Amino acid sequence: MVKSSNDAAVNGTGDQPDHSAQDVLIVGGGPVGCLTAFILGRAGINVTIIEKLPTTSDSPRACGYYGASQFMLNELGLYDLIRKEGFMTHGLCWRKKPTDDGKGGKAPGEMLAIQPLTSPDDTEFKVGAGLLNLPQADLNKLFLREAIKTGHVDIEFSTELVSITENIENGVRVVVRNNQRQAEREMRATYLVGADGARSSTRKALGLPFPGHTWPERLISTNVLVKNEYNPAWQTFYVLDRVHYTISTPLQDPVIGKTTLWRYTIAADPEDDRPDEDLLTDENIMRHYENVMPGPRPLQVQIQQRASYRIHQRLAPTMRRGNCLLAGDAAHANNPYGALGLNTGMLDADALAEALIMVLKENHPTTVLDIYSDERRKVFQFFVDPTSTQNKLRVHSNDADTAAQDDWFFRMMNDPSKLTLKQVQEMAKPYNEDWRTNIRQIVADKQ
Known part of the structure; x- marks a missing residue:
């Protein structure tokens, strides 16, 4: 396998290597795609990322990461690296x-x-x-850098998904386009991961709707x-x-x-x-x-x-269609108030990569991928969507002069001494226990 330690692959310049087949093809070189690639790469799984932009995005997006993400990043050996670059x-x-x-x-x-x-x-x-x-742009670069260091990950910039021509148990065939050369070619992989954002070409190619509202x-x-x-x-x-x-x-x-x-x-x-x-x-x-x-x-x-x-506020009806899977904003979208978006996407990457490792390296049945889809959709439906919705409404539906008295959440935050231990535990549970999905434990519990 040709790895992306070369300048052309890292910087998106020059001719890209023509890989005929990979274990996993990831569409989207944002933080969710690159984190997924890192976890897979460190497990020895060969991954190619395609990203339609000529380099990683510098658009002003997310920047803060909660405890659930911190524990996950620490387990992966990434927390200290981020802490060193961030604050x-x-x-x-x-x-x-x-x-x-x-x-x-x-x-x-x-x-x-x-x-x-x-x-x-x-x-x-x-x-x-x-x-x-x-900042998300810096986090993205860090994830990509560490993914490439595994020796099992490369990336092709200025390359986008055109169509999915085959999606069967044995693998996936797609047509991709290099936007610099305006040239199309076929790529093959055992699994395809769509981590290409809310306007996901992967989700559209799979014919999946994106119900919800704007x-x-x-x-x-x-x-x-x-x-x-x-x-x-x-x-x-x-x-x-x-x-x-x-x-x-x-x-x-x-x-x-x-x-x-x-x-x-x-x-x-x-x-x-x-x-x-x-x-x-x-x-x-x-x-x-x-x-x-x-x-x-x-x-x-x-x-x-x-x-x-x-x-x-949107959610795809499934995060798995055959050997194609969705993660991050490609699968679900929520407003940014409360910083639940990228955190949720990174926790998707954690769960999805672990599920793929179980299938590709440990001979688990592919139903593990259905568990990934179901469990991550539950997290969005019962925690991320309602919580982010109320976070947004709280900042513009209340009169600022009376909000501290009218809103139960504000009253509670201003006098936490009135909370019982049980109430504190109930409020913390979604963030500390439910947000992250332990695929291995769920599979073990079902056996």
Whole structure:
């Protein structure tokens, strides 16, 4: 097998190797696809990833990873690598919009509720404590780098899935196109994994619908350099607003007095029908910053990246069709409030890769792949979808002046001493126990 330690394969330049067949072909070189490839590669399974972009994406997306993902990454030997490149935060909070600071600028808005993920004085951050932070673009590169190091993974950039021509028990045949050369060719694999996002070509080629709904508003996501004037204990914060609700989170460790990178994601008015390019002008973005960003005025910020996108709540009717499987946003999509999207996709990768290892290396029946599909869909239906939906509604359906009293969740977060141990355990269970799928244990329990 030709491995992707060569510049052409890693950087997406030059001619790509023509592999006639692989154990697993992964469509989509994002973090979910690359993590799946890493887990398979370290088990000695040969994997080729195809990615339609000329390199990994730098689009402003996810950045924070919860305890369930941290434990999984630690087991894979990836946690320390991410921790070295990223940083830790203690939790998140909800605020009103910034207010006049009496100096011509704006102070952070009144805090309505806090969701601690560890104690505010925690400096050690053992695995599972706090929020592990690294922008998705950097996480993606790390996963790909480590996957290639296994010696069993390579990647072909500027290459996309055209069609699935055969999907039988013995394997899958597909037609792919190299977008640089505009040349098509056939590829074969025993299994195909579609990790190619919410607009998944794999899901469409399999004829699978994507039922659910699209929210009416678009989100304006920006990476912006901001001088840190304040030292909040809870750096990630939501700003409540009926229309232009916002989430802000650091992308670099926010040191007071230094300028670091932040993510500000602001909802556009659902009635605003201007094209994306108008939403993403400096003038429009700065107008939103004026309402939601604390700090001296005039604002002295530098917008580094910007994107506008729709948000969805959708789930495919199955994550397996024959020898083709789906993972991440290709299978399910949810709004980003609460950071459940990429975390869920990474936990898909964990479960799917383990299921494929069991089938390809340990002679388990292929029904293990049905268990993967059923169990991960259950996680979305009973935890990710309703939780992310309520997270979103909470930031724009409540009046900011009364939310701390009206919303049971805010009241609970503001006075956790009133919670019984049983209530705490019940609230933590979906995050700590249900979110991740132990395929091996489930299969053993069924025997």
